[in-house]
Amino acid sequence: MTSTTQVELQENKKDVLPSELKKWNWGASLLGWIWAIGNKAYLMAVLGIIIMLIPYVGWLVSIILFGAKGNEWAWESKKWDNLEHFKRVQKLWRNWAIGITLIILIPMVLFLVAPLFTTTDNSKPNDIEATYKSDNVKQVANKNQASDLRFEKISETVVNILCPYSSEPFAIDSNGTGGSGTILDSNGLIVSNSHIIPQNEEVLDVSEDGCFVILPDNETGSPKEIYLATPLVFNDLSDEYDLAFLTIYDVYSDEDGQYGQYPNDFPSFDDTDYCEDEQIKLGENVRILGYPISSGGYNLTITDGVVSSFTDDGLILTSAKIDQGNSGGLAIDKDGCMIGIPVAVSEGQYDNLGIIIPSNMIADFINEVDKQLN
Numbered sequence: 001m002t003s004t005t006q007v008e009l010q011e012n013k014k015d016v017l018p019s020e021l022k023k024w025n026w027g028a029s030l031l032g033w034i035w036a037i038g039n040k041a042y043l044m045a046v047l048g049i050i051i052m053l054i055p056y057v058g059w060l061v062s063i064i065l066f067g068a069k070g071n072e073w074a075w076e077s078k079k080w081d082n083l084e085h086f087k088r089v090q091k092l093w094r095n096w097a098i099g100i101t102l103i104i105l106i107p108m109v110l111f112l113v114a115p116l117f118t119t120t121d122n123s124k125p126n127d128i129e130a131t132y133k134s135d136n137v138k139q140v141a142n143k144n145q146a147s148d149l150r151f152e153k154i155s156e157t158v159v160n161i162l163c164p165y166s167s168e169p170f171a172i173d174s175n176g177t178g179g180s181g182t183i184l185d186s187n188g189l190i191v192s193n194s195h196i197i198p199q200n201e202e203v204l205d206v207s208e209d210g211c212f213v214i215l216p217d218n219e220t221g222s223p224k225e226i227y228l229a230t231p232l233v234f235n236d237l238s239d240e241y242d243l244a245f246l247t248i249y250d251v252y253s254d255e256d257g258q259y260g261q262y263p264n265d266f267p268s269f270d271d272t273d274y275c276e277d278e279q280i281k282l283g284e285n286v287r288i289l290g291y292p293i294s295s296g297g298y299n300l301t302i303t304d305g306v307v308s309s310f311t312d313d314g315l316i317l318t319s320a321k322i323d324q325g326n327s328g329g330l331a332i333d334k335d336g337c338m339i340g341i342p343v344a345v346s347e348g349q350y351d352n353l354g355i356i357i358p359s360n361m362i363a364d365f366i367n368e369v370d371k372q373l374n
Contacts, residue, residue: 011233033283105213115334147273150274150336156218156267157183158300158330159190159288161246163211163231170209172226179324180290180329181213181246181266182341188213190229191362192328193343194238197231197246206231214298215249215267219302225260226252240269241365242343242357269330280316280358282307288320288342288354296323307339308353315355316340321355331356 156363161181163172180194183189190213198205215225226373232245251262284307294300305320318331331339 290326292323
């Protein structure tokens with residue numbers, strides 16, 4: 001016959017842990033999920049699932065600790081001293097699970113209720129404004145990144161030009177003149193200043209082999225490849241605009257080997273895809289690329305400044321440093337768009353400003369050359 005203690009124990013131990021905790025479990029989980037879904041708080045949604053699992057984890061632990069048959073086997077194997085002991089253990093499990101549930105539930109309730117007591121500050125940007133500003137920041141970052149990548153390509157197109165006199169041996173270290181230039185097409189057509197090419201009135205004073213054209217390493221600016229080019233000067237037009245062309249016809253080689261390859265698909269400057277025909281403004285940023293003798297004359301050198309002024313004859317004055325050797329190089333704005341070609345330095349009492357032939361004059365020169373050739 002079953003004793004009163006055993007009957008009472010059976011009634012008290014029957015599914016006590018799950019039934020007590022189901023109320024806390026489903027209530028907390030439902031409230032947590034509603035808040036989490038409404039506010040897209042996925043972390044809170046995960047916590048809701050954890051709350052749901054707490055009593056079952058506790059029940060599993062009780063099975064592991066007290067036997068495969070759970071509490072029923074615990075009494076039969078006399079692991080409990082008496083009914084009161086069993087009830088105390090049940091209460092301990094229940095309080096532990098409820099306490100953990102509350103620890104997770106209370107912050108969720110606070111997050112849910114807090115906005116109801118928070119006044120809206122109209123001075124703060126709303127979500128649309130914040131998103132708009134965030135998108136603008138991303139656009140600026142992407143634009144800056146594009147400009148940086150573009151500048152790496154642009155630096156490859158600015159070359160060093162050395163032209164030995166006709167009376168000198170055709171060698172890089174022979175006496176002559178030189179400056180900078182910019183490759184305009186992949187076949188090796190270069191635009192530069194006319195005055196960097198040796199000439200006496202209407203006769204070129206250049207070796208029959210022409211000039212040396214040195215391409216830079218775009219990361220260091222140091223000499224990388226060397227080619228041979230024929231200068232193309234157009235008498236009156238070149239004198240008027242101080243502009244001329246050179247065209248690469250071969251790669252330079254000596255007893256140590258050749259410095260590049262020819263034919264070649266040369267890097268060329270072309271800003272038509274990302275630049276509009278806008279008027280250059282006073283104070284606009286200017287970057288000068290070239291080979292000034294002040295930095296050795298052989299490494300690509302970059303200086304920054306602004307558009308300082310405009311002359312009466314349409315030239316641009318800039319605060320960017322220009323020295324002998326910069327002539328024929330490239331002047332660009334912050335987006336890599338062509339401003340013009342640096343040509344000379346103005347003479348001042350205390351400081352000098354660089355002079356740039358603007359891109360519209362260069363376009364006029366090219367059009368006039370086309371008419372002359374055709």
